[in-house]
Amino acid sequence: MKKIAFLGLGAMGSRMVGHLIAAGHDVQIWNRTTAATLAIDGASVAGTPREAANGADAVFVMVSDDLASRSVWKGADGALAGLRPGATAIEVTTASPEWIAELSAAVGVRGARLVDAPVVGSLPQAEAAQLVALVGGEDEAVNWATPLIKQYANTVFHAGASGRGCLMKLIANALLAAQVAGLAEALGFAAAQGISMDSAMDMIAGLPVASAAGIGMGRLMAAGDTTPRFTAALMAKDLRYAAVAAASSETPMPITDAVLKVYQSLVDAGQGSLNVTAPILRYRR
Structure with missing residues (x-):
């Protein structure tokens, strides 16, 4: 069992996190609007991204774009501030390669590692855990993250180095x-x-x-x-x-x-x- 933070509970994220909870992981969630967190059973709710990320083995972020991702990761209450050394940050947002490069550097400063892992598929595939994940990152980090990603994605392609997934x-x-x-x-x-x-x-x-x-x-x-x-x-x-x-x-x-x-x-x-x-x-x- 891993301690997991999942940040971003939109149409896709709210379905994906359910599979991680069902697998028995200790999941803490956060969303910009609190109403979305009320619909998720089996997870604890954090007040900020930093609180959710604090002590987590893996921190997932699933939001709409670079700007939204930056707002979740950065700042005094951002997830980076709570990211522990040795943790794995898993960016599921479909983001730009430029932002992934910047985020990877920031994650590295914290002594952690980044895997970019956007998914292909829509709501039915998310509900059925049949998404396809396109993953970028170093082999060791990707190998560690893959069992978690496979809770909601039945196919995982390792596209290469950091940023290649996005x-x-x-x-x-x-x-x-x-x-x-x-x-x-x-x-x-x-x-x-x-x-x-x-x-x-x-x-x-x-x-x-x-x-x-x-x-x-x-x-x-x-x-x-x-x-x-x-x-x-x-x-x-x-x-x-x-x-x-x-x-x-x-x-x-x-x-x-x-x-x-x-x-x-x-x-x-x-x-x-x-x-x-x-x-x-x-x-x-």
């Missing part, structure tokens, strides 16, 4: 966004030519060009379903992080740049809280 998550989400935006355009084109979106999607699903993720997203779009699961705003954030990382290595990313404009336009139009399938709204009449 980098691979950005790559994965850029690929997903391109598929969704492309499918929205294809379905809109079909509808404009007199083929219903449902019929077009049925045919696309039977073609070798279709992916499992694309089929799932395409069916949601054909049905006009933009109920938030993973929001357009979060996708825009991930595409921005990917674009910055690509620029640092002088890697041309014209498709990602174009898809970022699609998602940023949704955010600018006040539709960022809708699902990642929201590009279909341009084509539905």
Whole structure:
């Protein structure tokens, strides 16, 4: 049994932490809004990230972006202030490589080690402990953290050194966004030519060009379903992080740049809280 701090109890984090509790670990939780902590049974509640992290073997953080992560880790009441030497910090947030590099250095100053471990999957996979974790960090730290991560992720890929987990998550989400935006355009084109979106999607699903993720997203779009699961705003954030990382290595990313404009336009139009399938709204009449 490990002593674990889990900070951030949004839609994903609240489901993931339940698997760690069910496995018998001593879990202390914290969330920016206290209402979320009331829904978690079997864990103790801390008043600050520092209090939660104090004495923990592993500190998980699962929040929305770099800014939110920084606010949890840094400051007098931040988790870094409570991180003990020898502990493992596990950053599950889909963050930028730049922030992960800064966080890794700060964790090292505390005599601890960092594993970046964002996940692929949505609410059903989180509930069923069938997420995919993309992990970055030194071998020893990753090997230590993997049994904990496997409580909520049935597949763990070690992408390489610190920051590589988040980098691979950005790559994965850029690929997903391109598929969704492309499918929205294809379905809109079909509808404009007199083929219903449902019929077009049925045919696309039977073609070798279709992916499992694309089929799932395409069916949601054909049905006009933009109920938030993973929001357009979060996708825009991930595409921005990917674009910055690509620029640092002088890697041309014209498709990602174009898809970022699609998602940023949704955010600018006040539709960022809708699902990642929201590009279909341009084509539905």
